[in-house]
Structures are given as structure tokens and as C-alpha cells.
Amino acid sequence: MKITAGVRSLSLFFGLALFVLLAISCQQQDSAAGTIYIGGIAPLSGPLAATAGQQMVNSADLAVRELNAAGGLLVDGRRYRLELVWEDDGNVPEQAARAAQRLINQRHVVAIVGPPYSRTALAAGTVAENARIPLISPTATNAGLTRNRQYVFRATFVDDLQGQALARLALEELGERRAAVLYDISDPYSRGLAEAFYQVYRGLGGDIVAFEGYTIDTGDFLPLIQAVGQHNPGVLFLPNHTTDALRQGQLARDLGLDVVLLGGDGWEGELLAPFAAFEGSYYSSHFCRFASDSEHFGFIQRYQQAYNQEVNSLAALTYDALQLLLAAIQGEGRFDPDIIRQGLYKVEYDGLAGAITFDGRGDPQKPVPIWHIRAGTRSCYQLYSP
Numbered sequence: 111m112k113i114t115a116g117v118r119s120l121s122l123f124f125g126l127a128l129f130v131l132l133a134i135s136c137q138q139q140d141s142a143a144g145t146i147y148i149g150g151i152a153p154l155s156g157p158l159a160a161t162a163g164q165q166m167v168n169s170a171d172l173a174v175r176e177l178n179a180a181g182g183l184l185v186d187g188r189r190y191r192l193e194l195v196w197e198d199d200g201n202v203p204e205q206a207a208r209a210a211q212r213l214i215n216q217r218h219v220v221a222i223v224g225p226p227y228s229r230t231a232l233a234a235g236t237v238a239e240n241a242r243i244p245l246i247s248p249t250a251t252n253a254g255l256t257r258n259r260q261y262v263f264r265a266t267f268v269d270d271l272q273g274q275a276l277a278r279l280a281l282e283e284l285g286e287r288r289a290a291v292l293y294d295i296s297d298p299y300s301r302g303l304a305e306a307f308y309q310v311y312r313g314l315g316g317d318i319v320a321f322e323g324y325t326i327d328t329g330d331f332l333p334l335i336q337a338v339g340q341h342n343p344g345v346l347f348l349p350n351h352t353t354d355a356l357r358q359g360q361l362a363r364d365l366g367l368d369v370v371l372l373g374g375d376g377w378e379g380e381l382l383a384p385f386a387a388f389e390g391s392y393y394s395s396h397f398c399r400f401a402s403d404s405e406h407f408g409f410i411q412r413y414q415q416a417y418n419q420e421v422n423s424l425a426a427l428t429y430d431a432l433q434l435l436l437a438a439i440q441g442e443g444r445f446d447p448d449i450i451r452q453g454l455y456k457v458e459y460d461g462l463a464g465a466i467t468f469d470g471r472g473d474p475q476k477p478v479p480i481w482h483i484r485a486g487t488r489s490c491y492q493l494y495s496p
Contacts, residue, residue: 145191146183146445148435149213151206151224151234154198161378162226162424163198166248168417169425170194170223170432173409183436186443192436195219199230206230210237210245219243220445223431226424228252228299235262244451246434248427249396251375252302256472261451263472265431266375266396266463269299273306275394275478275494276347276372281316284370284392286344288317292334292358293349295323303349303374319343335361343369351376356385363387375423379481379488391483396423397463398479398490406433406462423463430461464493 152166153159174192182189195217197209206225213219214237222238222245225231231250238245239259246263247255253268280286289311293304301323308318319341322334335358338346346362346369348355359371363386373382373393382388409429410421438453439445459466466474482491 144182144189145193146185146439147193147195147217147219148432149210149217149219149222149224150194150196151199151209151213151222151230152196152226153201153230154196156200158201165422165425166224166226166428167196169413169421169428172413172416173429173432176412177436183439185439185445190445199225199234201227201230203229203233207233207237210234210241214238214241214243220447221245221435221450223428223435224248226250226428228255228302229297231255231264232298235259238262242451243447244435244438244454246431246454248431249375249424250299252298253306254298254302259472261447263434263454263468263474265427265434265461265466265474267476267478268473269302269306269374271496272374272394272478273303273308274310274496275480276374276392277307277310277314277316278494279392279480280311280345280347280370280372281314284345286370287315288319288341288343289345289347290320290322290338290341290343290369291318291347291349292320292322292324292331292338293347294326294354296325297350299376300349300351303376304347307347307349331358331361334358335365335367338362339365339367343367345370345372347372349374349376352378352381356382356387359387359391360385378422379483380420380422383483383488384486388483389485392491393481393483394494395479395481397421397426398481398493405460409462421462426462430459430463430466433461434459434466 153163174194178191182191197213199206199209225234226249228250231247235245235255239261244261248265251269256262291304294300320338348358355377371391375395377393413421437457437459438450442449442453455468464476466476468474477493477495479493480491481488
């Protein structure tokens, strides 16, 4: 009898414990049921953290705070709170892949915004594609990002279009028929943009007089700039990131090269414009103020008030990438990852960086903004549409 009573008591104890656990679990599920989790991958450590990483976080977080303050996202007649879950990629491909795995396997996000750069977006995109989770990079332009992939998107143009815009600018706008290119062969972004420019420029009848490559560990650019200068180009295309482009442009001027400097979206024009070496330069970017005339444009003023800084291309495209996901969710009335993917192909979105529709492959149809540096300042020069 004592044993039987003990067993009954023990059974009652475990039954009550199980009831409590189930009750807590149900409460957690009820709480989580009203929340949509979206992942973000950005360089939150390293030299890009203070600029690129923080701009992404600021832009997306402000948009989410405003959305939640207004009652959340309306999906099929019900309001949902949106929560962003951030992971650091350190601008390292392997770290970006691990970040995507954590967001998908541990945080169970329904979609991912980022990473911003081609080298990391390619790695994270592979993970997202295999897991069938939609990923939108704000600014990665390498053509391979979306190739043969159904779940990977971008909110900006591809290098092929960017290279075409810059090649036509050099030949048709500036009348320069001799061009040199200096690019980082170890960087998929730099290499892809250099090759796109090369193909279009030559195809239009221009002469590529020098096509010089270097690697990420190159410490001295002087021999390369000297080699370029021997061919007397009218244009020097530097499809590289700001730090390299600054050193290369200054060396070209120190050697007396009378060339027009051209750059891609890797240039941070606001940082290069004050340097005399970049007087008269042109570069492509993702965002011109006059490129946007939409209902979202007031976000720019609110961003400046919140963070006391201007909206740059990465902040604008991060906002657009997030809004594309939300538009797909609202349009479909569901937030299953596969449904979001299907919805993205149907979205017609007028964003901060221009109107976006997708072509069925994850690449948007949109113009390429060209900027001009003059008298130490930069301004929008034109919008290139093929």
C-alpha cells in the first residue's frame, strides 16, 4: 500500500509538472504566434562596423520600430509584431555562412536581409538557398548571387548593368576612347564589375589599354599605377572599395596622370569627394535623392532626426530590402518562407532607391544612378536605364 501510494503521489507530481510545462509552453507559443522574425546579417565588427554595419542596423531598426508603434504588420486581417534578429558576418564569407545557419536553424527566421557585400552575400546565399529561406541582399551586385537560385534576391542592380552604365558614360558622355582598369582579382565584386566594364567598353568600340589586377594583400600600388600610366589612358576605372580607390587615385595624381577616375558602387563618395585627386570623377551608386519620389521618402527625414546623419545608399537599400519582404508577406497574406519567395516575384514596389520589380530571377529591374564629384562635393549626375 505504501508503495502504491508513493507511486500515485509521484504520478500526481509529474502530472502536475507536465501540466505546468505545457501551460508555459502554450503561453510562449501564444506570445510568439503574434511575432514575425526576420534575420539580418551585417558587418557588425571590424573596419566596416561603424559605417556599413551600423547603417544597416539603424535603417532596419527604425523602420521596424515605426511599424510596431503603428500596430504592427497587417497580415490576412491580423496584426503581427515584427522582430529583427541580427548576426555579425565580420565581412568574412565563412562567418556570413555561419550567421545564416544560426538565423535559420536556431532563431527560425522566415527571411533574411543582408549581407550587403558580394563576397559575404554569396556565402550566406548558398545557405539560404539550401534551406529554402528567402534572402535579400541590399547592395550585393555580383551576377552569381542569384544565378540558378530561387530563394536569393537583391534590392539593387547587377554588375553587368553597372558596368554597362559606366562604359557608356566613358565613351558616349565623356568621349574617352582609351580606358585602363585596375581591379582586385581576389574580390568577386571587383572582378565581376571590371569584367563587365571591359566587355561593354570594347564592344562599343573603346580600347582597353591596360587591364591590371592585384590581390587583397597588395601593399604597394605604385608599380601598377606606373604601368597603367605608360599607356596614356583617358579614363582609369577603379572598381574597388573606398580604401583601395583612395590610395590608387592619389597615386595616379601624384604621377601626373591626366585621367578621369571612374568608380563603382564600392566607392563611398562622401568620403572621397573632399580629396583633390577625385575632382571631376564619376561613380555609380545605388541611391540618388532625385531617384526617389515615393510614399516612403519621409523616412529620410525621420532617419536624419533619429541618428543625426544622412541616409546613404546602404541605409536606403536596407530599408527597401525589408519593405520588399513586408510587401510580399502582406500581398500573399502569409509568412511561410516559400510563400514569401513567391510573393517577391509579384511585388511592384516604389522605394527610397527607385521602383523595383523582379524579373523572375531575383534581380530587380531598376536604373543605375551616376554621381559626379566637383569642387569637393558630389551630386547626382544622371540615371542610366538600358
